[in-house]
């Protein structure tokens with residue numbers, strides 16, 4: 001299994017990416033639940049993390065399987081699921097090359113997890129693999145962020161935002177930098193936690209800043225023929241001004 005950069009960070013994930021993750025884009029969780037309700041098979045969520053979407057989906061009586069490369073993220077999910085008396089199947093695997101016996105009507109990848117696949121060959125391998133695990137008529141739904149030129153011109157780590165949890169005495173400062181050589185964005189958190197002796201620096205996995213054309217080419221090359229992209233969770237067709245992409249790609253004959 002590859003390096004897990006979420007190892008030290010997993011315990012802080014829910015503090016940052018709470019349910020209001022998309023502050024200006026309401027309806028994300030409801031969108032995924034609604035889509036999941038239309039599936040005749042279990043739903044497979046790739047990069048499920050700590051269950052931000054998986055848990056409310058499972059609470060809506062939907063059979064959902066979570067897959068993630070990070071053991072630490074899955075452990076947090078499992079703990080939360082047990083407390084809620086839920087028992088989703090969880091798989092520790094890489095979304096690029098996982099192999100399951102079942103095929104699905106719906107495979108989801110919420111919250112920009114596709115950005116963590118930075119190698120172009122692996123990106124294609126991942127979408128081909130998803131295609132193979134779908135039934136005909138089945139869909140893959142994923143979201144991405146379109147990074148504007150401001151982000152892609154950050155030569156040094158630049159402070160972006162602070163997240164604070166006063167009760168727990170935790171502060172996380174997010175820095176971003178664009179790596180010219182690798183053409184990836186690097187996300188760094190500096191963590192001040194009253195339970196630790198000193199501040200911690202935590203570098204997450206690199207992010208690949210996809211363009212719309214790149215994603216379209218990738219999913220076409222993977223075999224998907226019906227491709228829709230929206231700019232929000234209300235199915236408004238994508239316009240070039242939006243930084244959110246909500247993709248619904250279908251496997252059809």
Ligand SMILES: C[S@@+](CC[C@H](N)C(=O)[O-])C[C@H]1O[C@@H](n2cnc3c(N)ncnc32)[C@H](O)[C@@H]1O
Nearest residue numbers: 047048049052068069070094095110111113116
């Ligand atoms: C931004 S988090 C999103 C988590 C969750 N989907 C959510 O909506 O909160 C990205 C997740 O993708 C996972 N991930 C990154 N690369 C992966 C890979 N190659 N295979 C499976 N999971 C991966 C990380 O471990 C992390 O849990």
